[in-house]
Amino acid sequence: MDKPPGRIKIVDSPPAAVSxxxxxxxxxxxxxxxxxxLEAAKDxxxxxxxxxxxxxxxxxxxxxxxxxxRTILGRTENVDIAAQxxxxxxxxxxxxxxxxxxxxxxxxxxxLDAGSEHTRYFIRNNLGYSLNQLGRYVEAEPLCRQAIEIExxxxxxxxxxxxxxxxxxxxxxxxxxxxAAMRADPGDPRARRxxxxxxxxxxxxxxxxxxxxxxxxxxxxx
Numbered sequence: 001m002d003k004p005p006g007r008i009k010i011v012d013s014p015p016a017a018v019s020x021x022x023x024x025x026x027x028x029x030x031x032x033x034x035x036x037x038l039e040a041a042k043d044x045x046x047x048x049x050x051x052x053x054x055x056x057x058x059x060x061x062x063x064x065x066x067x068x069x070r071t072i073l074g075r076t077e078n079v080d081i082a083a084q085x086x087x088x089x090x091x092x093x094x095x096x097x098x099x100x101x102x103x104x105x106x107x108x109x110x111x112l113d114a115g116s117e118h119t120r121y122f123i124r125n126n127l128g129y130s131l132n133q134l135g136r137y138v139e140a141e142p143l144c145r146q147a148i149e150i151e152x153x154x155x156x157x158x159x160x161x162x163x164x165x166x167x168x169x170x171x172x173x174x175x176x177x178x179x180a181a182m183r184a185d186p187g188d189p190r191a192r193r194x195x196x197x198x199x200x201x202x203x204x205x206x207x208x209x210x211x212x213x214x215x216x217x218x219x220x221x222x
Contacts, residue, residue, distance in 0.1 A: 027059055046072050050085075057088065062096045083115035087123050090130070099130040106130065121150045125157045132160060137167030155185035162194060171202045179212045192216040 034055055038048040053068035066089060073085045086109035093102035106127035109115075115123070124147040131140035141164040147157035162177035175198055181191035195213060199205050 030055060031059075046075060054088070057092045057095065060095065062092050065092045079112050079114040080116070080119075083109045083112045083123065084119050086112070087115075087119055087126070090123075090126055094126070094130065099133045102130045103127060103134070117150055121147050121154065121157070124150070125154075125160060128157065128160045128164065132163045132167065135167065137164045140164040141168070153184055155181040155188055155191060158184055159191045159194065162191065166194075166198060171198060171205060172208070174198060175205055175209050179209065182212065182216050186216065189216075 031052075034048065034052045038045055038052055041048040049068050049072050053065045053072065056062070056065035056068065069085055069089045069092065073082060073089075076082055076085070086105050090102040090105035090109065093099070093105060106123055109119075109123045110127065114120075124143045128140040128143035128147065131137070131143070141161065144157045144161035144164055147154075148161065151157075158177050158181035162174045162181065165171075165174035165177055175195055178191045178195040178198065181188075182195070185191075192213060195209055195216075199209055199213070
């Protein structure tokens with residue numbers, strides 16, 4: 001997950017613009033700027049409210065984030081936007097470690113069957129992740145596989161599939177899923193660590209995955 005902002009970078013221009021002076025500002029200043037932007041956007045405040053909700057999510061002010069997401073959701077009739085909002089509400093619940101609530105939002109988003117490939121991928125991936133956190137590994141597996149079908153080059157769903165398979169005791173398959181995640185994103189050490197943990201508790205897998213672990217360690221410098 002993204003880290004909550006302490007001192008962050010903000011562009012002094014409207015959100016859609018690509019130019020503007022970048023300066024170092026505090027989280028309080030960002031919040032004040034976003035609130036002012038919301039106040040000024042009276043005709044159609046949804047974009048400003050969306051940015052404020054995302055800020056609150058990252059800042060750990062989860063109740064405020066959820067309240068703004070709910071307001072935007074109630075004001076949209078576009079199913080693609082609704083799917084994205086519900087996904088963000090699920091992510092907000094995850095940040096509060098409320099995986100049962102996250103599951104509810106992701107399942108509601110899943111029923112819409114809408115959104116970009118990115119949104120559809122992360123709805124399924126994140127639902128699989130939440131189910132893994134709840135120990136419901138069998139339910140998580142098909143969702144991770146659906147996400148992989150949508151965007152096979154992303155590492156997240158491969159990793160979460162590995163965790164689902166490990167939870168089911170399907171260790172060889174889990175190891176292969178972790179290797180797929182490592183290859184999809186060599187810069188992310190999490191899949192490698194999961195594979196190392198798996199080999200530690202299942203030493204018979206060492207020969208099968210030793211080379212993949214060594215390659216990953218070499219890329220990361222150990």
